[in-house]
Amino acid sequence: MFTPHTHADVEAMLKTIGVEKVEDLFKVVPEKNRFPDLNLPQPLSEMQAATELDSIASANATTRDFISFLGAGAYQHYIPAAVDNLLQRGEFYTAYTPYQPEISQGTLQAIFEFQSLVSLLTGMDVSNASHYDGATAAAEAVILAYNNFRGKRAKVLLSRAINPQYREVIRGYMQANDAIRIVGDDPETGIEPNLKNLIDQIDLETCLVMVQYPDFFGRIIDYKPLIEAAHAQGALVAVVANPTALALLTPPGEIGADIVVGEGQPLGIPLSYGGPYLGFFAVKNTLLRKISGRLVGETVDTQGELAYVLTLTAREQHIRREKASSNICSNQGLMTLAATIYMTLLGKTGFQQVANLCYQNAHYTAKAVQEVPGFQLPFKSTPFFHEFVVLADENVPELLAHLQDHGILGGYDLGKDYPELEGCLLMAVTEMISREDTDYLTDVLSEVEHA
Amino acid sequence: MLVPEELKYQKTDEWVKVENSIATIGITDYAQDSLSDVVFVEFAIDPDDEVSAGDSLATIESVKAAAEVVFPVSGKILEVNQILTDTPELLNSEPYTGGWLAKVHVSDESELDKLMDSAAYDAYCQDR
């Protein structure tokens, strides 16, 4: 289908090689295993494939068909037309990893600009060229912290208010390490915003304390006391941050975070059923050498012209092999470009407008929901950004089903991951939710029969 | 290639100088030449650590490569050459003097017998 060979081409090539037929080139494959049957459907023309895929896509209902309050790690934001328009340039998306800087300055400069923007956004010194997603970036932060102390500090404290999927991935990545203890996210330590229980567990054994900002429940918490306590014990602090929130809130770098990671999907990347997304990773200068993943640096060429190049590559797997701190090879390339274009296109004004719209809309919705009998905000004394928890005196799965019947995706059932939050729902509100959407939501909620 | 006579060597390109049970360790001229410009030295140990021969001392990074330096002898670390963190190029310019890596209080002097003298190391390098 995509092979350009004519019959004449093939004949000419076989002659040059010195074999009679193409099959002869596969003699090295044991005969009994050679040319097996593949039980696959009949091939399709492009037109047929387009129709087929269209019909598969039509079997879905999307966030365009519902009013969606789903967040919990992936957010519905407006992506300006110019983002995808630029991303679809073949020079960007059909380019390879920029190992040959002379013919990759486009990719390299874009990544350099990404690194700069992430550093500014998070208030940190250096950002890498990205990890697969927020969860794996968080896991790499744990690896960095553990290696930083060369195994002499084996305790990692995770806040229970970090996204449950992230905590699971962290444990998965560390499963071979028998010495490490990952604790702090148990129900007894709990999710109180004052963090006292977590802070009390920081000691000289601790290599890292990790928190989320805003946390998984949308709450904005002052981490300064925790960071001070951690640093007093010589431990590092990693903050998992939402990038949209950072346009409005004090960035973690300014309050002393050593590592900032997070999910970059809100930055111009479509929901796309969960991927591909973008993990960002930023550190203070002192940890620069320990960072994994690709890094683009600035230099000059032989003519003295400014040039960008992948650097500090001696940290990576293709050189260190089994001694590399991480096996990561690729970065999220095109997603990094999408985020860079989005952030540049919005710029200071647009980005703050989006963050403010999220904040304002979410507070309007939260207030409206709370006014419906049978619904409360259990965390209402804590400030929040664009997500909040609703306690319903109603069975959550039934409530969600009822809302779905009315064209609303109500949010994320927290009881699945947090037994202590049985009956609670996590709702996210972005710039995509209109006032009318919220008014409709409250109308539907008002009709719900209560237990 | 410079191969000072008074030092002892091993095949993995480390040199050792022993005085009063204190061993000073570094990498040879051959090693720094193969690595070419060193950009970073990452120590794997701290002063007061107890180490065995063969344990990792440091990783040396150049632009295109990373090489591990291992201890030729066992003992207790007395000192680590911290200046290398800011001026790693000393490993290239002064591999036998300013570019020393670590000083160890030797626990077992008999280990020194397993090392090569300068003539043996020189011959070994010629054949590579």
Place this chain on the structure above:
Amino acid sequence: MREPTIFELSSTGRTGVTFQEPDVPLTELPQEFARVNFPFPEISELGVVRHFTKLSQKNYAIDLGFYPLGSCTMKYNPKINESTARYPGFAATHPLQPEDTVQGNLYLMYTLQNWLAEIGGFADATLAPAAGAQGELVGTMIIAKYHKDHGDLKRTRILIPDSAHGTNPASSAMLGFDPIQLPSDERGNVDLKALAELCDDTLAGIMFTNPNTLGLFDENTAEVIRIVHEAGGLVYGDGANMNALLGVFKPGDCGIDVMHYNLHKTFSTPHGGGGPGSGPVMVCEKLVDYLPDPHVVITSPGDEETPPTYGFARPEKSIGRVKAFHGHFGMLVRAFTYIAMLGQEGLRDIAEKAVLNANYLQAKLKGTFTLPYQRSCMHEFVLEGYWKDVPDVHALDIAKRLMDYDFHPPTNYFPLIVHEALMIEPTETESIETLDRFVDAMLKIAEEARTQPELLKNAPHNTPVKRADELKAAKDLIFCCYPAGEWEKK
């Protein structure tokens, strides 16, 4: 001409894409959390579009020319894939939507799981891993858990051929295994004698790339697998080179226990300037229960009138979750589209033409360049970029000079077992004309190496920038347009 950075293009007060004002009563943000300085660049929309358009023009890409990069499979990225992945029915679905609202997505994933397993001769597959390296990690986690479940705690060693990609030992080491190097023989096969000696009851398994990074199909494949299995180890197949085997050989049928594919290599999803990739992992029957969470299954079978219902389930002995959500769904749609169009015939055609193209180039270049392994190759082959009588010219110089001929260089200095290696993989989507032009360029360069070596040493001459000072980059360590704190002051 250098394109200024977005910071240099910025002008205070300028706006790009802006949004509407909030239409709800306003709530004030508590002052103690309010960000004081938000020093983001301020550029007009036209300014942004021009900036990135100009940046794109400095790139080489498959859409512009040939990339004979061994081990990367730089084949054409079909545009139809870009279309289908963007159908709103796919792109606008949230990963946490109720399963009954995304039966299309789940059907696609379930079907792709089966297709990928079928193509390799395996029992099942996971689509979760984000890239090849993560696929390797998953495969190694499965091996580790399998042995642990069987009480085989002594099995700590993984054998890795000396020609292997760096992610192989790195992934093994990440999981606490001891990677042991396995030598190759003079024909480029795994050294069977060395293998037998290294196999005992401390062996967890082997990471086997076949064809290997020399582009050679191991002549003793069945024997390698048998020896490892007999010692109680598992065989992990690194599927980076699957392009040579589509419709030709099913690794699972031959005894490979677990394997990953790179969708961004074999299955045409774009390289994107460094990602995103996707690294599905296939397993044999006995490892099916170990697949990561979540896995797509049929939750109710359906009948003549109704289709089956699909959903996620956690396999019984699952290694757990390796990333958030379900995998790189956008890349899965592309791979699905590709396989749906090709079918069995199309896939086999890929392997045949990929191998044909590689052998053609090998035949034309082996007279002028040293070919260390004198065998018919698969989809790629390795040459030495070095002549003893021209000792000053290295593979690097040949690579840089190729850019002046409008070609991306082949992979160089890998695999490590070939001196001054140049690894060439044409892929099946290149025409004979392109291949002939490449051969011409290589022969001219070989000539230049002898008569005008400075042309190589100072190459490239015609690119947007010339050779970069990598030492300076590693010493100066500049990673931001402005050092921390300085941009805010402007």
